[in-house]
Amino acid sequence: MADKVENVQPLRTSDEINEMKLAIKRGNKGSPKRKALADRDLMLFLMGINTGLRVGDLLTLKVKDVRGRDSFIIFEGKTQKKRSVNIKSIQKEIEDYTNNKGKEEYLFPSQKGKKAMTTTQAYRMLENAGDYIGRDDIGTHTMRKTFGYHYYKATKDIAVLQDILNHSAPSITKRYIGITQEEIDQSLEGFRLG
Numbered sequence: 001m002a003d004k005v006e007n008v009q010p011l012r013t014s015d016e017i018n019e020m021k022l023a024i025k026r027g028n029k030g031s032p033k034r035k036a037l038a039d040r041d042l043m044l045f046l047m048g049i050n051t052g053l054r055v056g057d058l059l060t061l062k063v064k065d066v067r068g069r070d071s072f073i074i075f076e077g078k079t080q081k082k083r084s085v086n087i088k089s090i091q092k093e094i095e096d097y098t099n100n101k102g103k104e105e106y107l108f109p110s111q112k113g114k115k116a117m118t119t120t121q122a123y124r125m126l127e128n129a130g131d132y133i134g135r136d137d138i139g140t141h142t143m144r145k146t147f148g149y150h151y152y153k154a155t156k157d158i159a160v161l162q163d164i165l166n167h168s169a170p171s172i173t174k175r176y177i178g179i180t181q182e183e184i185d186q187s188l189e190g191f192r193l194g
Contacts, residue, residue, distance in 0.1 A: 009145065009178055017146065020133065021053060023028060023129035023132040024125065024129045039097060043097045043108070044117070044125075046139075047090070050089055054077065054140075054144060059119065061104060063106075063107055065121075066094050070088040071085055094115060152174075158170045158173055
């Protein structure tokens, strides 16, 4: 079950991100989740919105890839391109989360044990959290789009973001993260030279 990438939106405000974090912790239809499951799902969300990696790449990670590191190298599954991923900003959360895990364990294990969580499980978890907060535009690409949207808002550097996301053109990156014509027009309000 994959996202319809065009219909999935980024979380555009800190309030939306915090609301989503609470919904992820709550679980399906708001019923409490086991702590280990809530911790795993929240860490997946934090990794997604702070790295811009596709969910399929996040789910391949093992504890040894991230524990005690400020960054790691990954060959992205879709593009096969090598990418250095900076995780310094969430290192404390990673250390807390991986504290009692073996280095060979998957970072995001399935509920059944030794295998990694599937993209379908990740999609359902995010979709359920979205349902809980009354949104039908949440999916696995929400994490990647949220990263891109906030990176662009903070830096206005579409060229670097295009490179991070491995897109072929700036127009694709802008469309992907939901930079609308209205936002472009707003940014030009009051802009005048000469």
